[in-house]
Amino acid sequence: MNRFRLDLLVAALLFVGAVAQGWAASGAGAAQVDAIYPDIDKLYIDLHHNPELAFHEQRTAAELAQRVKAFGFEVTTGVGGTGIVAIMKNGPGPVVMLRTELDALPIEEKTGLPFASTVKTKNDAGEIVPVSHMCGHDLHMSAWVGTAQLMAQNKGRWHGTLMLVGQPAEEIVAGATAMLRDGLFTRFPKPDYALGMHDEHSLPAGVIGFHAGYFRANSTGLDMTVYGKGGHGAYPQNAIDPVLLAARVVLGLQTIVSRENDPNDPAVITVGSIHGGSASNIIPDQVKLQITVRSLDPAVQKRLLAAIARVAKGEALATNAPKEPLIETESNTDAVYNDPELTQRMVAAARAALGTDRVVEMPAQMGGEDFSQFGLAGVRSVLLHVGAVDAAKLEESHKSGVPVPGVHSPLWAPVREPTIKAAIGAETAILMDLMKGS
Secondary structure: OOHHHHHHHHHHHHHHHHHHHHHHHHHHOHHHHHHHHHHHHHHHHHHHHOOOOOOOOHHHHHHHHHHHHHOOOEEEEEEOOOEEEEEEEEOOOOEEEEEEEOOOEOOOOOOOOOOOOOOEEEOOOOOEEEOEOOOOHHHHHHHHHHHHHHHHHOHHHEOEEEEEEEEOOOOOOOHHHHHHHOOOOOOOOOOOEEEEEEEEEEEEOOOEEEOOEEEEEEEEEEEEEEEOEOEEOOOHHHOEOHHHHHHHHHHHHHHHHHHHOOOOOOEEEEEEEEEOOOOOOEEOOEEEEEEEEEEOOHHHHHHHHHHHHHHHHHHHHHOOOOOOOEEEEEEEEOOEEEOHHHHHHHHHHHHHHHOHHHEEEOOOOOOEOOOHHHHHOOOEEEEEEEEEEOHHHHHHHHHHOOOOOOOOOOOOOOOHHHHHHHHHHHHHHHHHHHOEOO
16 A cells, blocks of 8 residues: 555544544433433343244334334335335435344253243244244344434434345345345445444453454355165165265365365364164165355355365265265355455444444454345445453453353353443444544
8 A cells, every 4th residue: 555545544544533433422422322222121132032033033023113113214124025124314425234133043042031032933844943042133133223213313413325224034144135136225225335243252242343354254054965775784785875975975074174275264164964864773775964164265165065075976986875965055155255444444433432442353253144145246344243241251261261152052141231332332333434424
């Protein structure tokens, strides 16, 4: 970067800080967050106690839609199934999108909280499953509503079009694509910028984490079926054993990351389940494996998937299987790419509002997130994280080496007040900077 461009960037970041500090110091910052928090906390408890699975978030969507409509947003429901789009036009200026997720997980909550979820429902396969917000989407939604309220209360401080998106089915990485296919960026204004926020178990409650560039992983879920020839367990010579074939495939897959991938390029191949057979003395005719494949670089992901197919085919050939394995893609989302320049701008706004020590750089993660689809659709996007763990417990965890419960754990219980307040404060400061008035 030449000296002139560097000076321009520094000047721009200083101006961003002045805008955010002006909002925070004016009484529209921490004091306004404190004022609305009791009602937002009630919303959080209600959402936490009443979770819904992907593409079934009717109650959740209705609650959020009713609230933001009361703030003056034009609300459209049923986008991409159960998604929400809420628009507030406030004169000329950029279109800025703030996304939250709506869905919960099929996990039995074990936090012991007085408002813990006890919900059980049928999933799409017709099975009765427990449901809970063990990934913090209830926290994200609460902050989203709080930010919407503050933006509506402070319309004199920003200009442009604010686009709130309540996205279904993030947990199965399908909701963003569903909304895009349903015209998210054609039926409604296409954003210039998009912001997302996710809770985080590695940071103290109320600390914002950022990472420029590739931040969350490519994530592909595969179903693999390997075939054999069934027979009696006492006479294996008359059969072709798919259990043995599956075992060889599992071991073979482990060599892809350890021996074919550059150690500097993060990659994960995990076989999460194996199903086959019905009795100890029966050789089945097929076995099913379920596999997750993760990477940050799209080129690495492509190589991993090709290698999985090659290894499976080779092992099937070696065991004289009657046919090649069947590999089906059950889920897929691309890596989240945080626009570096936009990340720095958002970081400057958040630091001006919350303090430099409460906005920190963090490593990239191997968890998937379909927020990536908005960036791939041509919108400059940034996903931030907000710490949600008691600082003393996190410090003790670092000393003892015993990890704290993380997201997707049945024990995940964010420290909600500082976490929600920080998320609202950061989101509002960032939106006001991106849509700063005259």
